[in-house]
Amino acid sequence: MAVMGKKKSKVSDEVPSSSMADIAFLLLIFFLVTTTFPKDAGLAIVLPEQGEDVQVSQRNILHIVIQPSGIVDVKRGESPQVQQVSPQDIESIWRQDVAANENLIAAVKTHPDAPYRFMVDVLDALHTAGAERISLQILEG
Amino acid sequence: MPIKSGGFSRKSKTSSEVPSSSMADIAFLLLIFFMVSTVFQKDRDRPIEWPEAEATQKIDEKIKNILNIWVERNGDIFINDRPYAMTDVATTIGPLYAASDRALVISIRSDREVRYSTIDLLQQQLVAAGVMRVVFATELEQRMARERR
Numbered sequence: 001m002a003v004m005g006k007k008k009s010k011v012s013d014e015v016p017s018s019s020m021a022d023i024a025f026l027l028l029i030f031f032l033v034t035t036t037f038p039k040d041a042g043l044a045i046v047l048p049e050q051g052e053d054v055q056v057s058q059r060n061i062l063h064i065v066i067q068p069s070g071i072v073d074v075k076r077g078e079s080p081q082v083q084q085v086s087p088q089d090i091e092s093i094w095r096q097d098v099a100a101n102e103n104l105i106a107a108v109k110t111h112p113d114a115p116y117r118f119m120v121d122v123l124d125a126l127h128t129a130g131a132e133r134i135s136l137q138i139l140e141g
Numbered sequence: 142m143p144i145k146s147g148g149f150s151r152k153s154k155t156s157s158e159v160p161s162s163s164m165a166d167i168a169f170l171l172l173i174f175f176m177v178s179t180v181f182q183k184d185r186d187r188p189i190e191w192p193e194a195e196a197t198q199k200i201d202e203k204i205k206n207i208l209n210i211w212v213e214r215n216g217d218i219f220i221n222d223r224p225y226a227m228t229d230v231a232t233t234i235g236p237l238y239a240a241s242d243r244a245l246v247i248s249i250r251s252d253r254e255v256r257y258s259t260i261d262l263l264q265q266q267l268v269a270a271g272v273m274r275v276v277f278a279t280e281l282e283q284r285m286a287r288e289r290r
Contacts, residue, residue, distance in 0.1 A: 021166075025165075028172075040199065042198070042248060042276040043198070043277045043279055044275070046274060048268065050269060113256055116192060116212075121194070124282070128195055138257065
C-alpha cells in the first residue's frame with residue numbers, strides 16, 4: 001500500500017492542442033460574419049428612357065428650385081407664390097401637399113452652380129417622405 | 142525452435158487509419174489558397190467627401206452588377222480606376238450595360254461639393270447609354286448629427 005503515493009497522475013500537464021484548429025475556425029467564422037463592407041448604399045432613382053417626354057398638368061407639379069446658397073424655393077403649380085425653405089423642410093411640405101393631391105410630382109430644379117450635396121439633401125427629404133415621382137432637372141436661364 | 146504462427150501474423154506497427162491530426166492544416170491550406178487566388182473586381186476608392194442622406198438604403202444587387210462612376214471635387218470622372226472625359230461616358234457605359242443584360246446598376250459616387258451641372262451632364266450621358274437604374278451613393282446620416290448641425 002505504500003506504492004500508492006508513487007502513482008502517476010493521469011491528467012496531462014500540457015495544454016490540449018487538438019482543439020486549437022477548432023478555436024481558429026471559430027474566430028475565422030466570427031470575423032467572416034461580423035465583417036461588413038461599407039458604402040454600397042445610396043439613394044436609388046430610375047432614369048427615364050431617352051426621348052420619353054411626359055406632359056404633366058401644372059396642377060400636379062411641385063416645383064423645387066435649389067439655389068447655389070442651399071436655399072430652396074418651393075412653388076406650387078401655376079401659383080406665383082414662392083416659399084423659401086431649407087432642404088430639410090421639403091419633407092413636411094411634401095407630406096402636406098401629397099395628402100391634398102396624390103398625383104403630385106416633385107420637379108427638382110437645381111442651379112448649375114449649386115453643390116451636389118444640396119440636391120442630395122432635397123432628394124433625401126423626398127425619399128424620407130416616401131415620394132416616388134421625382135423629376136431631376138437643371139435650372140435653365 | 143518453431144516460429145510462432147509461422148511468422149506472418151505479426152502486427153504491423155504502422156496505423157491503418159488515415160491520420161486526422163493534419164486535416165485542419167489541409168483545410169487551412171485550401172482556405173489560404175482560395176483567399177489568395179480570389180480576385181475581387183473592384184476599383185480603388187477615390188478621395189472624395191461623401192454626401193450624407195438619412196434615407197440611405199443598401200443597394201439590393203450583386204457586387205458584380207454595380208458599376209461605380211467616381212466624380213472628384215474638380216469634376217474629373219473615373220470609371221474602373223481610369224479617367225474619362227464627360228463625352229466618352231455614354232460610349233463607355235453603353236457596351237458594359239448591354240453585356241450585363243441590362244442588369245447593371247450605376248452608382249454615382251460624387252464629391253459633395255461638385256457643381257450640379259457636372260451631375261446633370263453625367264445623367265444625360267447615362268440616359269443616352271440607356272441606363273435605367275442609378276444610385277446616388279451616400280453615407281447614412283444620423284438624425285442626431287443633423288439636429289446638432
